Amino acid sequence: MPILRKPKALKLGDQVRIVSPASVIKPEQLERSIGILESEGYTVSHGKHIFDDHAYLAGSDKDRADDLMSAFEDPDVNGVFCARGGYGCARLLPFLDFDCMAESGKMLIGFSDVTILHLALN
DSSP: OOOOOOOOOOOTTOEEEEEOSSBOOOHHHHHHHHHHHHHTTOEEEEOTTTTOOBTTBSSOHHHHHHHHHHHHHOTTOOEEEESOOSTTGGGGGGGOOHHHHHHHTOEEEOOGGGHHHHHHHO
């Protein structure tokens, strides 16, 4: 019987990383999100490719997947926020190591197209 892993709860002072596994986010939208998360007591970083613009996506499939994996592999990051939904997450599946992501115990927070990533992790 498979084991369903429960992610670790976030605590004040934890570092969270914002990535864009799907659609592009504007700098002012990111700044507003960072402000909200910091006001809640988190330290915030963001993915290297978060502002890349590859048609309507936030970079190439490989670059978006690399940002996501980097967040899960970074021992200083405690939770992963997806900047927005939109189309594109399913295209990342071949590039992701779901065992590594699940074993990290980190929350993946997002909606819309990000649901495919939640399903793959579970």
